[in-house]
Amino acid sequence: MPLRMDRFSAPDASLAVTGLAVARAGIAVLEGVSFALSPGQALVIRGPNGIGKTTLLRTLSGLQPPLAGRIEGAAEAVAYAGHADGLKATLTVAENLSFWAAIHGSAGIGPALAAMNLTALQGRPAGSLSAGQKRRLALARMLVSGRPVWVMDEPTVSLDAGSVALFADAVRAHLARGGAAVMATHIDLGLPGAAVLDLAPFRARPPAEGGLAGRFDNGFDEAFA
Amino acid sequence: MPLRMDRFSAPDASLAVTGLAVARAGIAVLEGVSFALSPGQALVIRGPNGIGKTTLLRTLSGLQPPLAGRIEGAAEAVAYAGHADGLKATLTVAENLSFWAAIHGSAGIGPALAAMNLTALQGRPAGSLSAGQKRRLALARMLVSGRPVWVMDEPTVSLDAGSVALFADAVRAHLARGGAAVMATHIDLGLPGAAVLDLAPFRARPPAEGGLAGRFDNGFDEAFA
Amino acid sequence: MSIWDYANPKKFMQTTDRLLPFVAVPAGLMLAAGLLWGFFLTPDDYRQGATVKLLYIHVPSAMMAINAWGMMLVASLVWLIRRHHVSALAAKAAAPVGLVMTLIALVTGAIWGQPMWGTWWAWDPRLTSFLILFLFYLGYIALWEAVENPDTAADLTSVLCLVGSVFALLSRYAVNFWNQGLHQGASLSLDREQNMADVFWYPLLVCLAGFVLLFLTLVLLRTRTEIRLRRLKALEARERMA
Amino acid sequence: MPELGKYAVEVLSAYGVTLLLLAGIVALSLRRDARVRRLLADQERRMGRVHE
Amino acid sequence: MIALLARDLRLAVRAGGGFGLGLAFFLIVTALVPFGVGPEGGTLARIAPGILWVGALLACLLSLDRIFALDFEDGSLDLLATAPIPLEAVVAVKSLAHWLTTGLPLVLAAPVFGLLLNLPGPGYGALVASLAVGTPALSVIGAFGAALTVGLKRGGLLLSLLVLPLYVPTLIFGAEAVRRGAGGLDFATPLMLLAAITAGALAGLPFAAAAAIRVNLR
Amino acid sequence: MIALLARDLRLAVRAGGGFGLGLAFFLIVTALVPFGVGPEGGTLARIAPGILWVGALLACLLSLDRIFALDFEDGSLDLLATAPIPLEAVVAVKSLAHWLTTGLPLVLAAPVFGLLLNLPGPGYGALVASLAVGTPALSVIGAFGAALTVGLKRGGLLLSLLVLPLYVPTLIFGAEAVRRGAGGLDFATPLMLLAAITAGALAGLPFAAAAAIRVNLR
Numbered sequence A, B: 001m002p003l004r005m006d007r008f009s010a011p012d013a014s015l016a017v018t019g020l021a022v023a024r025a026g027i028a029v030l031e032g033v034s035f036a037l038s039p040g041q042a043l044v045i046r047g048p049n050g051i052g053k054t055t056l057l058r059t060l061s062g063l064q065p066p067l068a069g070r071i072e073g074a075a076e077a078v079a080y081a082g083h084a085d086g087l088k089a090t091l092t093v094a095e096n097l098s099f100w101a102a103i104h105g106s107a108g109i110g111p112a113l114a115a116m117n118l119t120a121l122q123g124r125p126a127g128s129l130s131a132g133q134k135r136r137l138a139l140a141r142m143l144v145s146g147r148p149v150w151v152m153d154e155p156t157v158s159l160d161a162g163s164v165a166l167f168a169d170a171v172r173a174h175l176a177r178g179g180a181a182v183m184a185t186h187i188d189l190g191l192p193g194a195a196v197l198d199l200a201p202f203r204a205r206p207p208a209e210g211g212l213a214g215r216f217d218n219g220f221d222e223a224f225a
Numbered sequence C: 001m002s003i004w005d006y007a008n009p010k011k012f013m014q015t016t017d018r019l020l021p022f023v024a025v026p027a028g029l030m031l032a033a034g035l036l037w038g039f040f041l042t043p044d045d046y047r048q049g050a051t052v053k054l055l056y057i058h059v060p061s062a063m064m065a066i067n068a069w070g071m072m073l074v075a076s077l078v079w080l081i082r083r084h085h086v087s088a089l090a091a092k093a094a095a096p097v098g099l100v101m102t103l104i105a106l107v108t109g110a111i112w113g114q115p116m117w118g119t120w121w122a123w124d125p126r127l128t129s130f131l132i133l134f135l136f137y138l139g140y141i142a143l144w145e146a147v148e149n150p151d152t153a154a155d156l157t158s159v160l161c162l163v164g165s166v167f168a169l170l171s172r173y174a175v176n177f178w179n180q181g182l183h184q185g186a187s188l189s190l191d192r193e194q195n196m197a198d199v200f201w202y203p204l205l206v207c208l209a210g211f212v213l214l215f216l217t218l219v220l221l222r223t224r225t226e227i228r229l230r231r232l233k234a235l236e237a238r239e240r241m242a
Numbered sequence D: 001m002p003e004l005g006k007y008a009v010e011v012l013s014a015y016g017v018t019l020l021l022l023a024g025i026v027a028l029s030l031r032r033d034a035r036v037r038r039l040l041a042d043q044e045r046r047m048g049r050v051h052e
Numbered sequence E, F: 001m002i003a004l005l006a007r008d009l010r011l012a013v014r015a016g017g018g019f020g021l022g023l024a025f026f027l028i029v030t031a032l033v034p035f036g037v038g039p040e041g042g043t044l045a046r047i048a049p050g051i052l053w054v055g056a057l058l059a060c061l062l063s064l065d066r067i068f069a070l071d072f073e074d075g076s077l078d079l080l081a082t083a084p085i086p087l088e089a090v091v092a093v094k095s096l097a098h099w100l101t102t103g104l105p106l107v108l109a110a111p112v113f114g115l116l117l118n119l120p121g122p123g124y125g126a127l128v129a130s131l132a133v134g135t136p137a138l139s140v141i142g143a144f145g146a147a148l149t150v151g152l153k154r155g156g157l158l159l160s161l162l163v164l165p166l167y168v169p170t171l172i173f174g175a176e177a178v179r180r181g182a183g184g185l186d187f188a189t190p191l192m193l194l195a196a197i198t199a200g201a202l203a204g205l206p207f208a209a210a211a212a213i214r215v216n217l218r
């Protein structure tokens, strides 16, 4: 793989989470989540639909504040890829990727294009790609972000078997360079070494059973006591 | 399963395709595709990203004209579910589904909600569902369409294992009622009885090698010969 | 041999390749002759003074602006009914030329208006309907530019051209209803003798012919470009497929 | 040069603008034609469809 | 069909205001003009008919891209195109929904805005009548423009460019009717012409719009 | 940062016209008013300053939702919010891109539109000066409104409702400057006030807008 082989400078690739609770639209969905991730490690997040994987990953990326608990590790170290691809239909593949490379101050996009098998498509407008091709482009963005912690929400949706293997290679190379990765998924990613965290046990309990309530509710239950 | 058990009235669930060629943006992507589907059968379409699965399915649904070849079977028999879910974020789950039921003149939405495990969510606005919950709702739409041929593009994207099983049950029930289904997918759908069509051999050849050209090109190669 | 044969790109390219010089050269000659004649060799009008010289550019450009839209309408209909690609591309090729003609008519009219009516612009029906025509050209061109797929673009712009023509006629009528206006009536009719003296009339005819030929030249040239561009797109696509 | 009287500015500017616009559309058309020709020739060569 | 109408109306209401927002925009345009033009009553009264019609037109215009773009983006338009109702009917129903949420409130509230601009007394009848007759044409013409631009990513401004020249005849006859009404003259002729435009647009444009949508979905 | 500006400009151009379309809308508004108001030159000249400013304002307004909504819908805004440039800078750059594609062309083309409305001779300088000084404020204020409504599905009309009142001071001083200019009076005072508004908006609003976006993404 023709990727840069230098290790990451600070901020580094470790991430530790203790007693984290996350909320969606003000309602706690997960609580008591703890894990630690050091450079070179990958964590696969599993759990049924609607348990809160997306919410957890957005919180890790600093897009929303945690309801409770601590996240150690800078949000600036995280590169996030969500359900939406964040592509501009009218820009070409190369233009889309160059933009993110420029924003993150990374050098060339050639290696990332090659790693995701997009070199032949680089002149095409992103809007004319198939679903899987779009996803490959979204993943190539992680490579040019130059950030040590990759946080990805169902990265392999729509990918064919060959592309899943490409993706797994890219993640392995990233880990070998001292990076870390957190990925939510329902299917096998082809990363046997990764730790797995099943979120089912952390489903937030209703406040009546001792679960966390939103901040407002705390002062509120008393008011109506 | 509490689904209606009546067989489909006309138009019926058979679909036959001979020598079909399909084009995307005027460029042939597949050619020479032939298959026949009779009531009770399911066909799984496979092939790498960008081969033309989505294009083929849209053509089968009558959303775009074929470049060449014949499709026997009425477009009116087909219910289509694409990559996009077609949900309205501000309507509730029940409202979304009732709308499609009304458009297709079907009766209640209760059985469809139950089949896709959405009954508990029916009062929620669709915009507040997680990715997998949205997909379940999109699939429930097939059940209320009352149409005999289901054409689905990667139906199980974002679904957890339990939901994939629910979906497989729904498809089996549909087949048992005399319906048919065509599904494009990269992963296992849990439908062992289904026929599989790999599209790789049908990739359109360039016109130089005898492949089909767009209509415009026909008079055109000569002009620049 | 029927006229539809020329809708075949091959036939069209071959024919126009030979034809183009025979249109372009007379266009240049007529235009030069008419404009020079009009500018240097005609007398001033006793009322309008030297501004009468604007006649030789204003009237031909105004007529071509309308005729170009008419040609686009015909070409769009041919595309919609017979699906001849060359026809759609010819309509596309004509639009910028029509736009420029409209612009020339507007600008020269405005310049003429200052001495004649004491204002650059008045909401006269003729002027107003030209402004609307200008907008239609802009919208038509913008729609061609905005659509990626050429066949889709051809279909959409053809529909726009049809609907637009109906509404352009309607506007013309509405505008008349709304304001009686300052502008000259049509004097270019067959019984022209009351309206215009021969000294103005003959150079005007030459200019008219020049503008028509220039329009033809440009449309043929631009259609050839569009066909090549279309060809280029198709080849690029094939290359990607291979 | 004919005597244009007090309308010299109007007449000359109108002729000027017209010639400018006409020359503009002609030049644009020619330039675009040349560019497309060149691109097409490149493309045909690249795809090995050489001809005279 | 009724389900589609109900859905579109419900969506408009849920989208935060529905009825209210078209009105609010109309209000703001009519309120901004005095700020721009200055407050003398005479000038305002003279331009009131025109400004009211231009305001109505812009309020319509601003909500046009809602007609199809959202349904296109989330895939619903694909599904509607394959549904058992003809696409022409879909266009017609969606235009109707647009009119009910934008045009109708304008018709009902127009007298109030006339007041803001010092519209002379006899003009109110003409204002309401002309808006009632003319705004359906605005919605249908707008639906046609929206259908043309539906495939294009945020064709908002292109849509305006395409639609506004098509609006000119409606605007002329509408404003003329109000002007005549405000001057105490007979305004039957422009009103009849307005009605003719509306009838023609209603009869023809849904077909053109449906054709455009089919092309755009291809 | 420059990459972001280049991207936004490129997107605006690719979206079919970019620079052209804002202008086209301005043209159409100024052209529609005479259709509504009637063709007499005197009335038109009197209302020209106000209408020109209202037209510029509406042309700006119509393209506002392009500033953030598209980036929100396709997920880019999430990514920009986690990128190594501050969100305040993102807002500022995006406002700048909006001004370059909308405000600047208006400034340059305004004299032509003045012609259409019979703007009296001395008003042209004031028109160009006031638009040049005032339109940046329109873009920044608009970006703030767009930031407030970015989470809401198609908040287009809500956006107009929020933004238009914020535009009123700019409109008043801008139109006043042109009116004074057209009347041959000194227009330095309204121009200074306009400049003050622009400076204040540029200094403060990017922060408010960035905060609003952060809340909306949560």
Ligand code: HEM
Pocket: C055, C058, C059, C062, C063, C105, C106, C107, C108, C109, C110, C111, C112, C113, C114, C116, C117, C126, C127, C128, C130, C131, C183, C184, C185, C186, C187, C188
């Ligand atoms: C922006 C302003 C103007 C526009 C858009 C305009 C447009 C037109 C059009 C469309 C025609 C019609 C050609 C035809 O139907 O035969 C025409 C002809 C003509 N215009 Fe203008 N005009 C403008 C200003 C003026 C002015 C100010 C004058 C002079 C006082 C003028 C004098 C004429 C004359 C003499 C003709 C020939 C009439 C005929 O033979 O039909 N125009 N113009």
Ligand SMILES: Nc1ncnc2c1ncn2[C@@H]1O[C@H](COP(=O)(O)OP(=O)(O)OP(=O)(O)O)[C@@H](O)[C@H]1O
Pocket: A024, A025, A029, A047, A048, A049, A050, A051, A052, A053, A054, A055, A056, B127, B128, B129, B130, B131, B132, B133, B158
């Ligand atoms: N905007 C919202 N408003 C209210 N509730 C929401 C909203 N978005 C999500 N939820 C709820 O929050 C919970 C967590 O959603 P989240 O998207 O994190 O789930 P997920 O684990 O990513 O599921 P999936 O596997 O389906 O993507 C779900 O129950 C969902 O219904």
Ligand SMILES: Nc1ncnc2c1ncn2[C@@H]1O[C@H](COP(=O)(O)OP(=O)(O)OP(=O)(O)O)[C@@H](O)[C@H]1O
Pocket: A127, A128, A129, A130, A131, A132, A133, A158, B024, B025, B029, B047, B048, B049, B050, B051, B052, B053, B054, B055, B056
């Ligand atoms: N709008 C478009 N313009 C040009 N080419 C396109 C367009 N949309 C798709 N294509 C191309 O057409 C081909 C077929 O695309 P299609 O979406 O049918 O693939 P697919 O098999 O569904 O792929 P995936 O598994 O990734 O969804 C692809 O190579 C794609 O790049």
Ligand SMILES: [Mg+2]
Pocket: A053, A054, A055, A083, A153, B130, B131, B132
């Ligand atoms: Mg999720």
Ligand SMILES: [Mg+2]
Pocket: A130, A131, A132, B053, B054, B055, B153
């Ligand atoms: Mg696909």
